[in-house]
Amino acid sequence: MRAVAVYPEKRQVSVIDHPEPKIESPSQAKIRMLEVGICGTDKEIVAFEYGTPPEGSEYLVIGHESLGEIVEVGPEVKKVKRGDLVVATVRRPCPHPECVACRAGRQDFCYTGDFFERGIKQRHGYMTELVVEDEQYLNPVPSGLRDVAVLVEPLTIAEKALAQFWDIQTRLPWTTPGVGKGHHVVVLGAGPVGLLGAMAFKVAGFEVTVYSRSTSHEEKDDIVTAIGANYIAAETHDVEQMAKSVGRIDVVYEAVGASSLAFEVVKHLSPNGVFIFTGVPGRKGPIEVDTDFIMRDMVLNNQLIYGTVNAPPASFAAAIRDMGVFVDRWPDAVKSIITGRYPIDKALEPLTGKTGGIKNILTIAQ
Ligand SMILES: [Zn+2]
Numbered sequence: 538m539r540a541v542a543v544y545p546e547k548r549q550v551s552v553i554d555h556p557e558p559k560i561e562s563p564s565q566a567k568i569r570m571l572e573v574g575i576c577g578t579d580k581e582i583v584a585f586e587y588g589t590p591p592e593g594s595e596y597l598v599i600g601h602e603s604l605g606e607i608v609e610v611g612p613e614v615k616k617v618k619r620g621d622l623v624v625a626t627v628r629r630p631c632p633h634p635e636c637v638a639c640r641a642g643r644q645d646f647c648y649t650g651d652f653f654e655r656g657i658k659q660r661h662g663y664m665t666e667l668v669v670e671d672e673q674y675l676n677p678v679p680s681g682l683r684d685v686a687v688l689v690e691p692l693t694i695a696e697k698a699l700a701q702f703w704d705i706q707t708r709l710p711w712t713t714p715g716v717g718k719g720h721h722v723v724v725l726g727a728g729p730v731g732l733l734g735a736m737a738f739k740v741a742g743f744e745v746t747v748y749s750r751s752t753s754h755e756e757k758d759d760i761v762t763a764i765g766a767n768y769i770a771a772e773t774h775d776v777e778q779m780a781k782s783v784g785r786i787d788v789v790y791e792a793v794g795a796s797s798l799a800f801e802v803v804k805h806l807s808p809n810g811v812f813i814f815t816g817v818p819g820r821k822g823p824i825e826v827d828t829d830f831i832m833r834d835m836v837l838n839n840q841l842i843y844g845t846v847n848a849p850p851a852s853f854a855a856a857i858r859d860m861g862v863f864v865d866r867w868p869d870a871v872k873s874i875i876t877g878r879y880p881i882d883k884a885l886e887p888l889t890g891k892t893g894g895i896k897n898i899l900t901i902a903q
């Protein structure tokens with residue numbers, strides 16, 4: 538069967554013939570991949586910046602943002618059945634007995650760094666026709682979400698961030714977890730992670746402003762406006778002007794991976810404000826940051842910065858629930874995040890080329 542593979546040693550990327558997987562344990566299911574999303578991580582792997590093949594393999598099958606249909610189940614599988622749509626999680630636990638996070642099924646908090654990730658780190662991914670996976674890593678998706686469920690994985694970033702946020706906000710006894718009313722969030726970046734995050738915060742009741750440095754922003758602006766959020770372009774407003782126009786910034790959801798912008802915005806966080814980092818910046822050399830100002834402000838205002846990576850099954854469930862709400866409220870806006878669909882044989886075009894748009898995906902089967 539076909540698969541998109543990266544050969545890090547040979548510095549090659551191609552659509553290859555990859556052996557079909559078989560069900561090897563009673564709790565596994567076989568999944569026919571329908572759609573797989575492409576994100577910055579995939580592009581970086583294809584540019585050989587990282588990505589590690591499984592032990593003994595010369596290549597890594599990439600892809601971690603999946604949507605598939607169950608075609609076969611092992612005798613002990615209970616969670617899913619033939620014909621069900623599923624989205625698979627990405628990270629698998631490290632083998633170390635002392636890693637309490639992995640032992641508790643929370644490999645998103647792995648201490649050792651020896652976790653595995655499908656399509657990224659020592660496990661083949663989802664840009665292929667058939668995949669076998671244990672049912673515990675599969676999340677059933679209602680059939681009504683068929684068109685957009687490939688966006689569930691990138692939405693889990695916001696869902697885990699929000700779950701963490703509510704845990705953190707129990708420090709303020711008047712906060713009701715899940716109720717964002719009266720709080721203003723600034724989302725940095727209008728890529729898929731930013732737009733999906735804006736939607737998740739909106740559903741939780743926050744006032745939402747998306748601040749973006751993107752120069753081609755008409756379609757993004759339309760999506761943001763459609764969900765009842767406010768779009769501010771960096772072209773017309775510098776950080777100072779943006780902060781002034783927003784007023785109180787209770788939360789910043791950073792989704793660009795640009796540290797210079799992030800640390801400029803940190804200065805405008807309100808008292809008790811929380812800054813959430815989700816982007817991974819490339820190393821571009823040191824920048825100047827007014828650390829005295831930031832540290833002073835953080836102390837005097839009870840502020841907090843945290844990073845978040847990967848997502849547990851509960852965040853997948855939350856993403857699937859929220860995706861249902863998005864589709865009810867803003868069907869066109871959600872769909873328009875997906876701006877390009879490519880067959881697997883043309884995978885290299887969106888993976889290596891300069892294809893524009895917001896989110897490109899591979900259509901592996903209909
Ligand atoms: Zn991704």
Ligand SMILES: [Zn+2]
Binds near residue numbers: 631648650651
């Ligand atoms: Zn671990």
